[in-house]
Amino acid sequence: xxxxPVVLLAVALVLSxxxxxxxxxxxxxxxxxxxxxxxxxxxxxxxxxxxxTATVGNSxxxxxxxxxxxxxxxxxxxxxxxxxxxxxxxPGDSLTVDLVxxxxxxxxxxxxxxxxxxxxxxxxxxVRRPLTVVIEESPPQLDLEFTDPVADAENRAAVVVSNxxxxxxxxxxxxxxxxxxxxxxxxxxxxxxxPGESQIVNLTVSPPVGEGALNATLAYTTSTGARDTTSLVxxxxxxxxxxxxxxxxRRAPEEEQGAAGAGPNADALTGLLGLAGAAGAAGGGGGxxxxxxxxxxxxxxxxxxxxxxxxxAPIEDAVVVPRxxxxxxxxxxxxxxxxxxxxxxxxxxxxxxAATVEAVARYEIxxxxxxxxxxxxxxxxxxxxxxxxxxxxxxxxxxxxVTGNAGNVGDGEVGGVVVSVGANxxxxxxxxxxxxxxxxxxxxxFAPFELTAEVDVENASAIPVxxxxxxxxxxxxxxxxxxxxxxxxxxxxxxxxASLFPTGAVxxxxxxxxxxxxxxxxxxxxxxxxGR
Numbered sequence: 049x050x051x052x053p054v055v056l057l058a059v060a061l062v063l064s065x066x067x068x069x070x071x072x073x074x075x076x077x078x079x080x081x082x083x084x085x086x087x088x089x090x091x092x093x094x095x096x097x098x099x100x101t102a103t104v105g106n107s108x109x110x111x112x113x114x115x116x117x118x119x120x121x122x123x124x125x126x127x128x129x130x131x132x133x134x135x136x137x138x139p140g141d142s143l144t145v146d147l148v149x150x151x152x153x154x155x156x157x158x159x160x161x162x163x164x165x166x167x168x169x170x171x172x173x174x175v176r177r178p179l180t181v182v183i184e185e186s187p188p189q190l191d192l193e194f195t196d197p198v199a200d201a202e203n204r205a206a207v208v209v210s211n212x213x214x215x216x217x218x219x220x221x222x223x224x225x226x227x228x229x230x231x232x233x234x235x236x237x238x239x240x241x242x243p244g245e246s247q248i249v250n251l252t253v254s255p256p257v258g259e260g261a262l263n264a265t266l267a268y269t270t271s272t273g274a275r276d277t278t279s280l281v282x283x284x285x286x287x288x289x290x291x292x293x294x295x296x297x298r299r300a301p302e303e304e305q306g307a308a309g310a311g312p313n314a315d316a317l318t319g320l321l322g323l324a325g326a327a328g329a330a331g332g333g334g335g336x337x338x339x340x341x342x343x344x345x346x347x348x349x350x351x352x353x354x355x356x357x358x359x360x361a362p363i364e365d366a367v368v369v370p371r372x373x374x375x376x377x378x379x380x381x382x383x384x385x386x387x388x389x390x391x392x393x394x395x396x397x398x399x400x401x402a403a404t405v406e407a408v409a410r411y412e413i414x415x416x417x418x419x420x421x422x423x424x425x426x427x428x429x430x431x432x433x434x435x436x437x438x439x440x441x442x443x444x445x446x447x448x449x450v451t452g453n454a455g456n457v458g459d460g461e462v463g464g465v466v467v468s469v470g471a472n473x474x475x476x477x478x479x480x481x482x483x484x485x486x487x488x489x490x491x492x493x494f495a496p497f498e499l500t501a502e503v504d505v506e507n508a509s510a511i512p513v514x515x516x517x518x519x520x521x522x523x524x525x526x527x528x529x530x531x532x533x534x535x536x537x538x539x540x541x542x543x544x545x546a547s548l549f550p551t552g553a554v555x556x557x558x559x560x561x562x563x564x565x566x567x568x569x570x571x572x573x574x575x576x577x578x579g580r
Contacts, residue, residue: 078114078167079107082177084144085161093184094154094213100129100179102161105142113138114165114173121147122160137165151183153214154272185270186213187278188220188241192264199257199286201361201414202231207264209238210246215271217241222249222266228256241268254414255286292358295368295409295422300350300394349397351424353407357385363418366411370395372403372426382409401521402427429460430520431491435467435513435528442538447478448503450511450530454486455494462517462524463488467497470512470527474504489517505537 084103092098100121106114115136121129129147137143151157159179166172191208205224211217220238224231233252241247253262265279353368366382377400380393395407409420438452450469456462468483469475477483477500484497501511515526 078112078165078171078173079110080114080163080165080173080175081105081107082161082163082175085177085179087179087181091184092151092181093186094151095186097148097150098181098183100147100149100159100161100181101144102147102163102177103142103144104134104137104163106137106139108140110139112168114167116143117164117166117172118162119145119147120162120164121149122162123157128159154183154185154270157181157183184274184276185215185217185272187276188212188217188266188268190264190266190278190280192224192262192280192282194253194262194282194284196360197253197255197284197286198289198361199255201289202252202254203286205251205253205262205264207249207251208246209241209249209266211241211243214243216243217271218269220266220268222251222264224251224253224262224264226253226255226260226262228260229262230254255284257286257288259283259285287360289414290360291413291418293363293409293411293418293420294356294358295407295420296354296356297405297407297422297424298352298354299424299426300352349400349428351395351397351405351407351426352392353380353395353409353422354390354392355382355385355409355420356390357387359413360387361413362386363411363413366391366409368393368395369408369410370405371408372400372405375400377405382411385411397426397428400426400428428520429491430458430522431456431460431462431489431517432458432519433462433465433489433515433517433524433526435515435530436494438530440511440530440532440536442536443500446538448475448501448511450499450501450513451496453494453496454489454515456489456491458519459491460519461488461490462519465489465495465515465517467499468514468516469499469501470514472510472512474508475511475532476502478502503532505534508532508534 082102082104084101086101088099088101089096102119104116104119113136116134117132119131119134120127128149131145131147134145135143147161157180159181161177161179163175164172165174189210189212191210193206193208194203197203207222207224209220209222218240220241221235222238223235225234231251231253236249236251238247238249255262260283262282262284263279264282265277267275267277269275351370353370355366355368357363362384364384366385368380368382370377370380377395377397380395382391382393385391395405397405403426404423405426406421406423409422411418434455434457436453436455438450441449441451443449454465454467465486465488466483467486469477469481471477479500481498481500484499486495486497489495499513503511509532511530511532513528513530515524515528517524
């Protein structure tokens with residue numbers, strides 16, 4: 049016997065009062081319910097899948113089984129997700145349906161789950177259950193770079209903060225922490241981050257030895273004004289701190305030399321310059337004109353100090369402090385050196401005589417002060433004079449004329465150079481050129497000189513010549529003995545000449561021989577040095 053419409057309406061009203069969230073159509077023999085609505089994740093975000101789970105049941109009081117035609121998730125008349133024909137239900141049975149959708153933008157959504165079924169008599173049954181879902185904005189993404197950390201030292205933790213959403217994020221506050229992790233710079237703020245924008249935030253942390261975890265937490269404000277957080281955990285293994293700083297000290301390299309004096313014709317050029325010098329000397333006068341032989345000027349006395357960080361933690365505020373004995377030279381700033389890095393500074397040695405130079409590198413590592421030292425046995429560049437291209441000849445008045453070049457074969461300049469005629473029982477200095485002031489001769493340079501002497505032509509066998517100069521902070525005196533040949537004596541008043549250093553076919557009318565570097569074994573040198 050079928051129930052009257054009045055009775056059915058009364059039943060519908062009673063069911064509505066008991067379960068106000070369930071709306072039933074006029075179903076003669078089936079009573080459907082929608083329960084157990086849940087949303088996953090608990091806090092859905094824009095652009096991410098949202099799953100709504102609904103449990104559809106056929107009440108035990110129903111007199112008819114039902115066939116579920118569809119279960120739909122509806123939003124403002126639009127179907128967001130649908131499950132077609134999920135199954136049939138006998139009285140007292142139920143089934144669970146998952147409806148998955150995505151929301152492109154944040155905000156509150158008024159949804160409903162609608163179930164359409166058919167009972168055994170072919171009657172359609174429809175039931176609806178409302179659901180409200182709040183869609184939140186996509187949280188910022190975090191990516192943490194924390195490679196090869198060193199325990200008890202300051203390590204850089206680089207956190208990349210990205211905003212994948214379509215709305216900006218404001219007031220972002222990033223912190224890193226962990227068990228045993230410390231640091232003076234573990235927090236940073238970012239005023240805002242536009243959609244699609246990324247920013248690298250560098251923090252400094254000091255982890256303990258061994259394995260651990262670094263927690264990066266980001267608090268931010270959404271476009272709706274709500275405050276939210278997101279986090280990331282990054283594992284690490286920190287090795288013990290190893291402090292190892294090396295200091296190497298060496299002579300600073302010379303300046304690049306020019307092209308003068310280079311090439312296959314350099315020897316010929318040297319000879320021509322020597323000829324010009326001798327010609328100038330023949331004109332008389334104690335000049336100090338130098339004859340260039342190529343090569344640039346040397347760099348000033350200086351040391352190159354190289355500081356290298358061989359350890360596994362950076363050193364900061366490194367400074368090189370050079371000193372000689374009780375004297376401290378001007379400091380040079382190095383700065384920060386990462387592990388494996390080196391830096392070289394130049395230390396001037398102006399005014400420094402021969403001494404052991406110590407270079408102390410002072411620095412800071414992991415909040416403490418450290419130092420390392422290197423040394424160099426410094427000797428100033430010193431010059432050394434040689435008498436070359438000597439020519440002996442007699443003037444019309446019978447005096448012996450000695451011409452030649454004073455060549456510097458050392459690696460430093462010589463100054464205050466004076467060439468003079470010595471004296472023995474057969475030779476004595478004579479005017480006008482008893483001595484000759486040359487002045488300064490640079491390294492690898494030479495200068496001409498001319499001397500005059502009275503000689504006992506019958507008995508003399510050697511002509512003494514003296515050299516006096518200063519170099520490397522010392523005064524040097526050298527005595528040179530020039531062999532004398534009696535055949536040079538004038539015959540019938542006519543002067544004669546001879547070169548003490550013949551070189552075969554190469555020569556000049558004045559008897560000046562080419563070749564600065566040629567030293568005749570017959571020349572005997574006696575050297576005496578005196579300090580300042």
